[in-house]
Amino acid sequence: MQSGGSAVALDFSHDPQQKYIFMINQNNAQVEIIDRASGKNLGHFGRPGSFPGEFNQAHGIAIDSKDNIYIDENRGKRVHKFKIVAQ
Numbered sequence: 001m002q003s004g005g006s007a008v009a010l011d012f013s014h015d016p017q018q019k020y021i022f023m024i025n026q027n028n029a030q031v032e033i034i035d036r037a038s039g040k041n042l043g044h045f046g047r048p049g050s051f052p053g054e055f056n057q058a059h060g061i062a063i064d065s066k067d068n069i070y071i072d073e074n075r076g077k078r079v080h081k082f083k084i085v086a087q
Contacts, residue, residue, distance in 0.1 A: 009061045011069075012036070022061055022069060029055040031071060033084070050076060 006026045012018035020042070021034040029048040034041055046055050056076030063069050069082040 008059055011061045011063045014063055014065055014067050022063065024058045024061055024071065026058060029058060031058070031061070031069070031082075045082065046071070053080065053082075055080070 008024050008026045010021055010023040013020040013022070017036075019036055021036050023032045023034060024030075025032050025044070028044075030044040030046045032041055032044045046053060046058065048054060048056070050056055055071065055073055056078075057074040058071050059074040060072040061069065067084065069084065071080045071082070072078070073080075
């Protein structure tokens with residue numbers, strides 16, 4: 001298991017307050033979900049690999065008006081699409 005982090009890209013949720021920050025942590029191959037007001041890490045998704053939901057050097061992030069999250073890879077040469085569902 002890797003530790004530490006290297007934030008390479010981030011984007012904000014599409015709500016008017018931009019309540020959440022979605023940040024790519026390249027060292028851990030994860031997207032971290034952070035509450036913007038408190039700075040608290042609310043969770044994460046992703047892991048190293050080449051299967052769907054796994055990242056091979058995630059490098060870019062974008063969030064559209066419907067809160068779909070797009071992650072692109074540098075080495076894997078893919079784009080992933082995610083939808084965060086509230087629990």
